[in-house]
Amino acid sequence: MPLRIVLVLVLLLVLAAPAAPALHAANTTSADSVPLSAAIALFDAKRVPEARAQLADLVAREPKNPRALWYLGQCELKMQRRGAAADTLARAAELAPSNAEILADYGSASLLRATELGVSFTAIGYARRGRTALEQAVKLDPANIDYREGLVQFYTRAPGFVGGDFTRAYAHIAEIEKRDPSRGTVVKANTLCSEKRYDEALVACEAFLLTQPDNYLALYTLGRIVSETGRDLARGEQALRRCLQITPRIQEPDHAGAHYRLGMIAEKANRPADARRDYQAALALEPSLEKASTALARLQP
Numbered sequence: 263m264p265l266r267i268v269l270v271l272v273l274l275l276v277l278a279a280p281a282a283p284a285l286h287a288a289n290t291t292s293a294d295s296v297p298l299s300a301a302i303a304l305f306d307a308k309r310v311p312e313a314r315a316q317l318a319d320l321v322a323r324e325p326k327n328p329r330a331l332w333y334l335g336q337c338e339l340k341m342q343r344r345g346a347a348a349d350t351l352a353r354a355a356e357l358a359p360s361n362a363e364i365l366a367d368y369g370s371a372s373l374l375r376a377t378e379l380g381v382s383f384t385a386i387g388y389a390r391r392g393r394t395a396l397e398q399a400v401k402l403d404p405a406n407i408d409y410r411e412g413l414v415q416f417y418t419r420a421p422g423f424v425g426g427d428f429t430r431a432y433a434h435i436a437e438i439e440k441r442d443p444s445r446g447t448v449v450k451a452n453t454l455c456s457e458k459r460y461d462e463a464l465v466a467c468e469a470f471l472l473t474q475p476d477n478y479l480a481l482y483t484l485g486r487i488v489s490e491t492g493r494d495l496a497r498g499e500q501a502l503r504r505c506l507q508i509t510p511r512i513q514e515p516d517h518a519g520a521h522y523r524l525g526m527i528a529e530k531a532n533r534p535a536d537a538r539r540d541y542q543a544a545l546a547l548e549p550s551l552e553k554a555s556t557a558l559a560r561l562q563p
Contacts, residue, residue, distance in 0.1 A: 297316065297319075297320050298317075298320060298327070298329065298330055298333075300316065301313050301316040301317045301320060301330075301333060302333055304316065305317075305333055305336065305337060310337050310340050310341060311337075311341065313333070313337055314334065314337035314338070314341065317330055317333050317334040317337060318334060321334055321350075325353075326357055327357075328353075328354045328357035328358040328361070328364065329354075331350055331351070331353050331354035331357070332351065332354040332358075332361075332363075332364050332367065334350050335347045335348075335350035335351035335354060335367060335368070335371065336367060338350055338371075339367075339370075339371050339374070344371060344374045344375040344378050345375050345378075347371040347374075347375070348368070348371040348372045348374075348375045348388060348392075351364065351367055351368035351371050351372075352368055352372075352391070354368065355368040355395060359398075360402065361402075362398075362399040362402035362403040362406065362409070363399075365395045365396070365398050365399040365402070366395070366396060366399040366406075366408070366409050366412065368392075368395045369391075369392040369393065369394075369395030369396035369399060369409075369412065370392070370396070370412055371392070372388045372389070372391050372392030372395065373388070373389060373392035373393070373396075373412070373415075373416055375388045375392075376388035376389035376392060386423075386424055389416070389420055389424050389425065390424065390425060392416065393413070393416050393420075393425050396409055396412050396413050396416065397413065400413065400434075404437070405441060407438050407441055407442055407445060410434040410435075410437055410438050411434075411438065411445075411449055413430075413431070413434050414431045414434050414435055414438075414449055414453060417430045417431035417434070418431045418453050418456050418457075419456070428453070428457065431453055432450075432453070435449050435450050435453060443470065443473075444470070444474065444477055444479050444480060445479070447466055447467060447469075447470040447480055447483075448479055448480065448483045450463075450466050451463040451464075451466045451467050451483050451484075451487065452483070454466065455487060455490075460487060460491045460493055461493070463487055464484060464487055464488070464493060464494065467480050467483055467484040467487070468484070471484070476504070476508060478505055478508045478509075478510050478511070478514055479510075479514050479515075481501040481502070481504050481505050481508075482501070482502070482505050482510075482514065482515050482519070482520060482523075484497070484498060484501045485498045485499070485501040485502035485505065485520065485523050485524075485527070486515075486523055488501070488527060489502075489523040489524075489526035489527050489530070490526070492530045495527050495530060495531050498523075498527050499524060499527050499528075502520045502523055502524050502527070503524070505517070505520045506520055506521075516547070516548070517547055518543075518544045518545075518547035518548035518551055518554070519544070521540045521541070521543040521544035521547065521554075522540070522541065522544040522551060522553065522554045522557070524536075524540040525537040525538075525539075525540035525541040525544065525554070525557060526557070528540060529557070529561070534561050537557070537561055538558060538561050541554045541557050541558040541561070542558065545558065
């Protein structure tokens with residue numbers, strides 16, 4: 263066979279060879295493979311252990327598939343395997359450095375792992391990596407409030423030598439308030455409470471309620487602060503009773519929580535019978551509310 267024909271045949275074989283694995287590793291927006299789609303369906307159906315098993319097999323075959331790694335990391339997180347979650351999501355983030363969702367999940371998992379480890383050099387490493395990942399997620403998606411709220415929690419809870427910084431926390435809170443005044447008020451009030459600035463936290467809630475007097479989340483937050491601090495019990499009870507007349511959104515604390523907080527306020531006001539009634543009401547709505555069960559047992563005559 264002439265050499266020219268041989269070379270042409272070799273070139274055709276090379277061009278015809280499948281290149282899908284390399285393309286999939288580089289392109290995170292390509293369509294899911296059948297195994298990955300099936301695993302995601304299991305994850306969405308809350309069949310997490312089954313999803314994890316399938317995803318672990320898939321990642322073993324495709325170690326550079328960021329989407330598979332991302333879902334595997336989420337499974338590990340839901341199964342309380344925080345170290346494995348942080349390490350798996352680190353690999354996903356390395357493969358998809360422009361994906362804000364992956365970076366945010368990696369950051370959150372790392373911060374949870376740091377909390378779990380306590381005071382240690384390993385914990386400090388996880389905490390710093392988690393902060394950096396969340397900051398990068400915010401740069402990629404500045405409007406996402408969840409990412410900013412995660413950073414507020416880090417900056418207000420971490421010690422200074424790890425990176426804790428209330429000034430940075432309040433900068434993110436200001437950005438949250440611009441985008442969602444209600445949520446920003448709650449985050450600000452919680453942050454003030456973490457500094458034991460309880461009166462200022464209550465003032466922040468009251469100021470917001472002047473503009474939106476029936477805002478459920480602000481009313482509940484005011485009542486929660488009162489139930490924990492004992493400040494202005496009558497106002498706290500009034501706010502929580504108003505909550506019971508409003509239907510909360512799915513992401514907001516429910517009426518069982520409001521009844522539990524009312525029970526706490528009644529206890530602080532030395533009204534044990536009223537406290538029992540509200541704890542019982544909380545348990546009627548949410549029988550698994552352990553803190554209400556504990557409080558009720560403590561008040562049994």
